[in-house]
Amino acid sequence: MYTIELATKLADRVYEYWIRAPQVAEHARAGQFVILRLHEKGERIPLTISAVRGDTVRVIFMTVGKTTEELATLGAGDSISDVVGPLGKPSEIENYGTCCVIGGGVGIASTPLIAKELKEAGNHVIGIIGARNADLLILEDEMEEICDEFYITTDDGSKGVHGFAADVLKKLLEERKIDRVWIIGPAIMMKVTSGATVPYGVKTYVSLNPIMVDGTGMCGSCRVTVAGETKFACVDGPEFDAHQVDFAELMQRQRIYTTQEKESLERFAE
Ligand code: FES
Structure with missing residues (x-):
């Protein structure tokens, strides 16, 4: 289980969660994402990794459907069944100018x-x-x-x-x-x-x-x-x-x- 350490409402229908996920946090790079599944019967949803702090990762989401509405009912101390990642290729970061x-x-x-x-x-x-x-x-x-x-x-x-x-x-x-x-x-x-x-x-x-x-x-x-x-x-x-x-x-x-x-x-x- 992955614990939500901090949950904040940033704007109308927009939420910021810091989730304790040490293995994701250790390897996460810009441009990558995680897939969350709230519980065993839950839908899988992709969310960008917005920031990393220690062994927590930040995701920010807008409530647009059933799963994000359900996610928004959770708060600090609640847990998410699965957080898979980091997924996808990282951004192509170089010194471009x-x-x-x-x-x-x-x-x-x-x-x-x-x-x-x-x-x-x-x-x-x-x-x-x-x-x-x-x-x-x-x-x-x-x-x-x-x-x-x-x-x-x-x-x-x-x-x-x-x-x-x-x-x-x-x-x-x-x-x-x-x-x-x-x-x-x-x-x-x-x-x-x-x-x-x-x-x-x-x-x-x-x-x-x-x-x-x-x-x-x-x-x-x-x-x-x-x-x-x-x-x-x-x-x-x-x-x-x-x-x-x-x-x-x-x-x-x-x-x-x-x-x-x-x-x-x-x-x-x-
Ligand atoms: Fe299934 Fe990309 S989400 S192939």
């Missing part, structure tokens, strides 16, 4: 570890985090502390730049050379934002979030198309070259079980 790390919505959860490792590798790190409004922003202080430059955007202008992360990125690209970009957020946000780097030929990574089951390359549920080839996000990714990703297919596959997910959530709520 100037790197931009962008998080949208709950995808911001992935940014501190990537920014931290890029910084430790000697990069000048620019952080951009964006959300619909100020209340939904998370990890502002943490990202501000890690990054050399830091920007906030909100769709409604309630904090930081009024607009999208893509707007700030476009401005930065016009002004200076950026060597690598990471974007983590909803599929549509990653698609739109990564479009900004195409004219500049800047290598851009996105962390894909298809439906996963086993997380070890066995079931095929996480298949995505990258550069015309089928890849399994759990073992070949989750990070891929944004300019090669078939986002339309990703978004279509994310919706496959919408009806069943809705029914399951309704049954849980009864």
Whole structure:
């Protein structure tokens, strides 16, 4: 069993859990994830490793369905049946020069570890985090502390730049050379934002979030198309070259079980 050491609500429907998982913590690198199963009959869900402290790992999640709603009922001292990881390939961290790390919505959860490792590798790190409004922003202080430059955007202008992360990125690209970009957020946000780097030929990574089951390359549920080839996000990714990703297919596959997910959530709520 894996104990939740600390549980905090960060924003509306967004929770931060520090889970004691020594073996995961020992090997975790930026860009990797864990798969949780709450109990023997539970569904398996992938969550990015957002930070590591001692023998605990941090995950941040939004309640979007039955399992995340159930997870949100737990608190400090409660246990989770299985925490498998670290899974997936780590981010390709090197000293590139100037790197931009962008998080949208709950995808911001992935940014501190990537920014931290890029910084430790000697990069000048620019952080951009964006959300619909100020209340939904998370990890502002943490990202501000890690990054050399830091920007906030909100769709409604309630904090930081009024607009999208893509707007700030476009401005930065016009002004200076950026060597690598990471974007983590909803599929549509990653698609739109990564479009900004195409004219500049800047290598851009996105962390894909298809439906996963086993997380070890066995079931095929996480298949995505990258550069015309089928890849399994759990073992070949989750990070891929944004300019090669078939986002339309990703978004279509994310919706496959919408009806069943809705029914399951309704049954849980009864
Ligand atoms: Fe099953 Fe990736 S989740 S192959």
